[in-house]
Amino acid sequence: MTGPAPHPPHGHLAGPPALHAEGIVKRFGPTLALDGVRLTVAPGESHALVGRNGAGKSTLVGVVTGLHRPDAGTVRFGGAPAPSHGDAAAWRARVACVHQKPMTVPDLTVAENLFLGRYEPGRPFIGWRGLRRRAAELLGAYGVDADPRARVRDLTVEQRQFVEIARALSFGARIVVLDEPTARLDAPGIARLFTRLRELSARGVAFLFISHHLQEVYELCTAVTVYRDARHVLTAPVADLARSELIAAMTGDTRGAAGRDRFRTTARRSPAEQGEEAPVPVLAAEGLALSGVYEPLDLAVRPGEVLGLAGSASSGTVAIGETLAGLRAPTAGRVAVHGREVRPGSVPDALDAGIGCVPEDRHHQGLVPGRSVAENATLTVAGRLGPWGMVLPARARAFAQEMITSLDIRTEGPGQDVDALSGGNQQKVVVARALARGPSALIALRPTAGVDVASKNALLTVVREFADAGRAAVVVSDEPDDLRVCDRVLALFHGRVVARFDGDWDDRELVSAMEGAADAVTGPPGPGDDATERDRA
Numbered sequence: 001m002t003g004p005a006p007h008p009p010h011g012h013l014a015g016p017p018a019l020h021a022e023g024i025v026k027r028f029g030p031t032l033a034l035d036g037v038r039l040t041v042a043p044g045e046s047h048a049l050v051g052r053n054g055a056g057k058s059t060l061v062g063v064v065t066g067l068h069r070p071d072a073g074t075v076r077f078g079g080a081p082a083p084s085h086g087d088a089a090a091w092r093a094r095v096a097c098v099h100q101k102p103m104t105v106p107d108l109t110v111a112e113n114l115f116l117g118r119y120e121p122g123r124p125f126i127g128w129r130g131l132r133r134r135a136a137e138l139l140g141a142y143g144v145d146a147d148p149r150a151r152v153r154d155l156t157v158e159q160r161q162f163v164e165i166a167r168a169l170s171f172g173a174r175i176v177v178l179d180e181p182t183a184r185l186d187a188p189g190i191a192r193l194f195t196r197l198r199e200l201s202a203r204g205v206a207f208l209f210i211s212h213h214l215q216e217v218y219e220l221c222t223a224v225t226v227y228r229d230a231r232h233v234l235t236a237p238v239a240d241l242a243r244s245e246l247i248a249a250m251t252g253d254t255r256g257a258a259g260r261d262r263f264r265t266t267a268r269r270s271p272a273e274q275g276e277e278a279p280v281p282v283l284a285a286e287g288l289a290l291s292g293v294y295e296p297l298d299l300a301v302r303p304g305e306v307l308g309l310a311g312s313a314s315s316g317t318v319a320i321g322e323t324l325a326g327l328r329a330p331t332a333g334r335v336a337v338h339g340r341e342v343r344p345g346s347v348p349d350a351l352d353a354g355i356g357c358v359p360e361d362r363h364h365q366g367l368v369p370g371r372s373v374a375e376n377a378t379l380t381v382a383g384r385l386g387p388w389g390m391v392l393p394a395r396a397r398a399f400a401q402e403m404i405t406s407l408d409i410r411t412e413g414p415g416q417d418v419d420a421l422s423g424g425n426q427q428k429v430v431v432a433r434a435l436a437r438g439p440s441a442l443i444a445l446r447p448t449a450g451v452d453v454a455s456k457n458a459l460l461t462v463v464r465e466f467a468d469a470g471r472a473a474v475v476v477s478d479e480p481d482d483l484r485v486c487d488r489v490l491a492l493f494h495g496r497v498v499a500r501f502d503g504d505w506d507d508r509e510l511v512s513a514m515e516g517a518a519d520a521v522t523g524p525p526g527p528g529d530d531a532t533e534r535d536r537a
């Protein structure tokens with residue numbers, strides 16, 4: 001299926017490619033991150049770049065945005081050679097990148113952010129009124145609904161992304177790189193983003209879209225390029241490529257190893273179905289509440305069980321998971337492991353009680369930069385492996401090696417610096433770390449964010465096996481694919497349980513419950529199933 005670059009979707013947008021990269025080679029020390037790859041994005045085209053964790057996507061983004069100087073190869077914008085390295089303003093005028101992490105300055109206003117780094121010729125002072133007026137015009141021109149006087153920190157993720165896009169386009173860029181732009185948006189936000197991107201495409205703006213969500217690729221993009229192990233594998237019109245072919249190109253496996261229904265066959269362990277008496281829960285919460293975030297909740301996760309907490313960004317599910325793991329103190333209620341009460345809001349006590357956590361923000365709560373994969377994977381067991389600061393390398397390396405294999409972490413080995421791993425592989429190290437101490441209960445907050453489609457299954461299999469060994473797991477996610485590993489799922493909307501799913505469920509019902517369409521607890525209650533909301537009045 002390798003072929004020439006796809007044609008632009010609309011005849012009137014023909015012209016030299018918005019972006020053309022060819023023969024790009026990039027090394028990081030001994031690692032060959034890009035091995036002679038190419039990429040061509042036509043004007044007005046929405047082009048997806050996909051590949052497994054570590055395939056080289058972010059490195060390519062770095063090369064075409066002027067961040068990394070390639071060791072070989074050429075980059076052209078609209079037919080003209082890329083600016084010289086170091087001329088940041090010239091790069092910004094050609095290509096923009098909207099990262100998962102906002103590049104805007106949170107304490108400045110929208111207007112200030114839009115005109116940051118631009119001087120007005122002949123005017124020594126900034127005219128604030130003029131600035132705001134021009135900001136309003138710019139926002140209007142790109143259909144961005146944000147007040148120029150608002151501080152960027154007060155904007156929603158969605159508004160911030162639009163401000164960044166408007167800013168980039170006003171610099172003259174005709175191609176925008178979107179790196180996992182939907183990661184922190186809920187379903188309506190994603191729909192609005194896509195509508196806006198389609199409008200901009202129709203006006204000739206090209207997009208390079210990096211995503212592990214293949215359904216989004218099919219929804220938004222007209223062409224797709226696949227990289228695998230630092231090489232270009234395929235470029236094709238999205239419409240011509242079946243999902244199975246796309247996954248096969250990413251994994252190099254034509255036998256469909258990344259089958260999505262893997263967990264459907266796993267026997268779910270609802271005691272109700274098995275007619276058993278409910279065993280004593282491993283992890284229990286009673287009347288757990290966080291004022292203004294989620295309402296009082298009882299939970300009981302039994303041995304062998306994976307409980308799902310499903311909900312969008314504002315549902316409170318992440319906060320519940322963080323409370324269970326001691327990252328937040330609840331305003332009411334208690335948490336216990338095997339009947340032992342855990343001190344509220346204490347991570348060390350939660351760890352001692354046997355709770356392991358995969359936090360949502362791996363950059364702040366997950367990894368220690370500048371340390372090896374083995375050190376990071378075993379951080380919480382430092383005490384067991386040896387005195388502080390003297391982690392026994394052999395045991396740490398053995399555990400890390402086991403995790404590298406079972407979680408499919410792409411690294412040169414346990415001794416590699418964690419900073420050198422790709423984003424998805426760093427996430428897997430965070431999962432390893434949560435398991436390092438042999439916890440009884442695992443709390444996994446959006447564990448597969450940034451993880452590629454094949455690695456997702458490896459990771460969810462690890463969660464399933466963790467529970468199957470008689471322990472308990474809680475998976476917080478808004479992705480039906482993640483929730484398939486669960487025995488039962490509670491769907492939350494605005495801090496309240498709105499639906500319960502037991503046994504086999506329909507993903508569409510689950511998604512509509514997360515979007516607030518269901519406002520009743522559904523599904524048969526199991527005996528002793530106390531995972532319902534309390535004190536609703």
Ligand SMILES: Nc1ncnc2c1ncn2[C@@H]1O[C@H](COP(=O)(O)OP(=O)(O)OP(=O)(O)O)[C@@H](O)[C@H]1O
Binds near residue numbers: 029031033053422425
């Ligand atoms: N700063 C760096 N130093 C050393 N190696 C690096 C560095 N950045 C990336 N690499 C290596 O380059 C390769 C490609 O990484 P890259 O981040 O481009 O992958 P990716 O496709 O974006 O992956 P992901 O989907 O996980 O984000 C990986 O083997 C990675 O370990």
